[in-house]
Amino acid sequence: WTLFPAQAAALVAVAALWGGSGPFLRAAAAGMEELRGRGRLGQLLAELRFLSLNRQYLVPFVLNQAGSLLFYLTLASTDLSLAVPLCNSLALVVTLVTGKILGEDIGGKRAVAGMLLTLLGVSLCVAGA
Numbered sequence: 001w002t003l004f005p006a007q008a009a010a011l012v013a014v015a016a017l018w019g020g021s022g023p024f025l026r027a028a029a030a031g032m033e034e035l036r037g038r039g040r041l042g043q044l045l046a047e048l049r050f051l052s053l054n055r056q057y058l059v060p061f062v063l064n065q066a067g068s069l070l071f072y073l074t075l076a077s078t079d080l081s082l083a084v085p086l087c088n089s090l091a092l093v094v095t096l097v098t099g100k101i102l103g104e105d106i107g108g109k110r111a112v113a114g115m116l117l118t119l120l121g122v123s124l125c126v127a128g129a
Helices: 005-028 039-052 055-074 080-101 109-128
Strands: none
Touching: 005 055, 005 080, 039 055, 055 080, 080 109
């Protein structure tokens, strides 16, 4: 079994969409803690209204969902045992890099070491495919 360039590019795109959207979703959802609704249903409706009217939340949410759709479509032609670890581990790396660019504290040298080990593991998975 071989990982074709189009499949690899699709999986990397999935990781970029998933990982890149996460920090933006976190930043856009800031302030939800202060929302107060009457009862559980009121709280749910207040939160849904907050998120659905927030363009800074909706754009990364749509991109994240586009990544999920691309992942689903790519699974038809890709080995599941390679696609899942590849996408999830690369998404973690992209999340950390994007978070760092946005000014989040990603954990210093240990996080960088973890990213490098993750990339090494992904490389080994792809090389063994």
